Amino acid sequence: MKVETLTTGDGGPVDFGSFVEYNQETKEARIKRVALTSPEIFDMEMRYIFEGNWIYLCHEDQVPEVGDFFTTTMGRQPVVVIRNKAGKVNGFLNACSHKGTTLCRTQQGNKASGFACSYHDWCFDLDGNLEYMPRMDEGFPEDKNLANHNLTKIAKVESHGGFIFGSLNPEVSSLREHLGDITEIIDMLNDQSEEGFEVVRGTNTCVYHGNWKLLIENGGGDGLHLPSVHKTLIKVVQMRDEELNKGKTKAAKMVRVDELNDKDTVGATYAMQNGHTLIQSDLPNPEDRPAYAQHETFVERHGKERARWMTSKVRQVAIYPNLFIMDQLASLIRYVRPISVDRTEVSYWCIAPKGESRELRVKRMRQFMDFFSIAGLGGPDDNHEFEQCQVGAHAAAAPWSDASFGLHTEFTGSDPHANEVGVHDAKFGGPVGWEGGSVRQYQHWIKMMQAGQKREMSMNR
Amino acid sequence: MTDKTALQVEVEQFIYREAAMVDQSRWQEWLEMYTEDMTYWAPSWVNENELTSDPETEVSIVYMNNRKELEHRIWRFTSGESPASYPLPRTNHLVSNVAITDASGDQVTASSNWMSQTYRDKEQRLFGGYYQHILTRQEDGAFKISHKKVVLLNDVVDSFVDVYHL
Ligand code: FES
Ligand SMILES: [Fe+2]
Numbered sequence: 001m002k003v004e005t006l007t008t009g010d011g012g013p014v015d016f017g018s019f020v021e022y023n024q025e026t027k028e029a030r031i032k033r034v035a036l037t038s039p040e041i042f043d044m045e046m047r048y049i050f051e052g053n054w055i056y057l058c059h060e061d062q063v064p065e066v067g068d069f070f071t072t073t074m075g076r077q078p079v080v081v082i083r084n085k086a087g088k089v090n091g092f093l094n095a096c097s098h099k100g101t102t103l104c105r106t107q108q109g110n111k112a113s114g115f116a117c118s119y120h121d122w123c124f125d126l127d128g129n130l131e132y133m134p135r136m137d138e139g140f141p142e143d144k145n146l147a148n149h150n151l152t153k154i155a156k157v158e159s160h161g162g163f164i165f166g167s168l169n170p171e172v173s174s175l176r177e178h179l180g181d182i183t184e185i186i187d188m189l190n191d192q193s194e195e196g197f198e199v200v201r202g203t204n205t206c207v208y209h210g211n212w213k214l215l216i217e218n219g220g221g222d223g224l225h226l227p228s229v230h231k232t233l234i235k236v237v238q239m240r241d242e243e244l245n246k247g248k249t250k251a252a253k254m255v256r257v258d259e260l261n262d263k264d265t266v267g268a269t270y271a272m273q274n275g276h277t278l279i280q281s282d283l284p285n286p287e288d289r290p291a292y293a294q295h296e297t298f299v300e301r302h303g304k305e306r307a308r309w310m311t312s313k314v315r316q317v318a319i320y321p322n323l324f325i326m327d328q329l330a331s332l333i334r335y336v337r338p339i340s341v342d343r344t345e346v347s348y349w350c351i352a353p354k355g356e357s358r359e360l361r362v363k364r365m366r367q368f369m370d371f372f373s374i375a376g377l378g379g380p381d382d383n384h385e386f387e388q389c390q391v392g393a394h395a396a397a398a399p400w401s402d403a404s405f406g407l408h409t410e411f412t413g414s415d416p417h418a419n420e421v422g423v424h425d426a427k428f429g430g431p432v433g434w435e436g437g438s439v440r441q442y443q444h445w446i447k448m449m450q451a452g453q454k455r456e457m458s459m460n461r
Numbered sequence: 462m463t464d465k466t467a468l469q470v471e472v473e474q475f476i477y478r479e480a481a482m483v484d485q486s487r488w489q490e491w492l493e494m495y496t497e498d499m500t501y502w503a504p505s506w507v508n509e510n511e512l513t514s515d516p517e518t519e520v521s522i523v524y525m526n527n528r529k530e531l532e533h534r535i536w537r538f539t540s541g542e543s544p545a546s547y548p549l550p551r552t553n554h555l556v557s558n559v560a561i562t563d564a565s566g567d568q569v570t571a572s573s574n575w576m577s578q579t580y581r582d583k584e585q586r587l588f589g590g591y592y593q594h595i596l597t598r599q600e601d602g603a604f605k606i607s608h609k610k611v612v613l614l615n616d617v618v619d620s621f622v623d624v625y626h627l
Contacts, residue, residue, distance in 0.1 A: 108508060206621055251527060366524070
């Protein structure tokens with residue numbers, strides 16, 4: 001059997017354009033699975049997407065004070081996000097300019113007095129400037145230029161509504177442009193409290209044995225898997241409802257997932273610009289979600305339509321390539337960190353309006369853990385499917401995944417529901433279940449991979 | 462045997478039996494080792510060395526405050542319909558260092574250390590940490606678990622965990 005090779009010729013470029021086939025006449029689309037299994041492509045993704053464009057880093061609430069830091073990676077590069085003396089958030093490669101040892105070694109912490117490297121004690125201020133090194137007068141001539149040894153900055157660090165993004169590549173658009181009207185969805189979170197949103201104490205992180213795109217595609221618009229993969233969750237919701245009615249359990253009421261995508265609920269998946277997607281749909285029982293307690297206040301402050309989106313709708317955005325902001329069965333940040341072609345780290349952080357009452361907070365936490373903890377009743381089943389997709393993707397004799405569901409129902413241009421709340425750049429969309437979101441994500445991926453490859457080839461020439 | 466030694470043995474045997482019920486998939490018997498108003502709490506880590514301290518308002522790995530929830534969970538992972546739990550892994554729980562930290566009235570609090578070796582899909586996964594059990598003496602004289610706290614040290618897990626790993 002002939003196994004398909006990636007490159008068109010010896011050392012020639014990868015034909016990324018061939019990875020998605022979308023037949024406009026038959027309304028059928030398919031995606032090449034080798035995108036999930038090729039280590040060569042993974043390396044390119046790290047260079048072109050994760051180290052070459054905007055990615056999510058962390059939340060402002062994780063670095064609230066001067067000197068507070070948060071360590072993570074951008075692609076394969078260790079980085080640290082830190083708040084400087086002026087209160088601005090900076091980002092640096094987490095590598096000393098001397099021999100490259102890491103400067104920050106915990107997930108979070110505080111370095112208000114600057115970075116002191118533990119290896120040879122070079123000291124840097126919070127803007128990355130080298131301030132001191134031991135025995136400098138002995139080791140170097142007097143005119144030694146310390147500035148050559150400043151820390152390497154992350155080229156761009158900007159935030160919107162508390163969500164901090166960075167790009168190692170300086171030649172990118174502003175964050176505002178990158179996000180487009182997704183900012184409206186972020187604002188709908190922050191507008192739930194006058195003091196903004198916080199990240200609740202405690203993390204949940206796991207590593208599934210599969211490619212990162214499997215999760216991005218799933219959370220970016222796979223509205224088909226709920227009744228199958230999550231059938232036991234649906235049953236548990238029903239069993240819990242029965243027990244709650246009998247007064248037999250103290251657990252929080254869950255969102256009635258079985259009614260989530262009923263035929264008569266209003267809902268849609270949208271493909272936005274730059275590979276982002278947005279899912280919105282009516283919650284069957286919004287009164288059981290914590291935000292609903294403020295519904296009337298939101299109506300007064302933000303109008304009827306926006307208030308309805310804020311309290312009574314699933315709002316889930318996948319901000320390409322590594323962040324989900326989700327306000328649906330629970331409210332959370334889901335952060336995606338590719339480790340290798342078949343390993344992906346996922347962190348779940350529960351988010352909540354600051355100053356929320358204890359009663360609502362308790363409900364919020366239970367709803368979060370019910371689905372999204374590493375031992376939740378939902379997330380584990382998704383992760384296991386990703387792992388099995390990864391196994392199946394090696395069946396190279398069947399090289400394509402199908403992504404055609406609902407393509408004949410696709411609408412283009414603007415959508416009246418999204419326009420209601422100022423989301424105008426939802427250029428393509430379809431009813432929940434429509435797989436066009438995956439297709440658009442991959443088309444964006446192709447664009448980025450082609451651009452990255454072109455840039456790299458012109459540099460090597 | 463002094464009363465103290467007898468209690469120590471009784472508590473140890475009880476905790477070993479709990480582990481055995483899980484490892485032998487005797488789910489109904491396992492469930493019945495808990496009181497109806499039990500709490501089961503696996504806190505999550507806030508940072509490298511600190512755990513969350515309030516299951517109601519902070520993030521946990523698992524928090525259940527009624528036996529019904531454990532019952533639903535058991536239904537879920539034995540149903541064969543949850544992809545994550547089909548097939549179930551083979552599990553082997555080792556519990557040691559059992560120490561009674563408090564005994565008053567009809568309640569005994571015990572701490573212990575645990576490790577579990579689990580195996581599925583030709584892959585071994587190891588978990589470990591410590592337990593706190595609060596056992597409450599029932600009318601028939603037997604213990605039941607009214608509170609169990611599970612601390613999991615290696616919390617960045619492959620894919621997921623469920624109560625049968627812990
Ligand atoms: S490696 Fe940092 S001072 Fe030498
Ligand atoms: Fe899912």
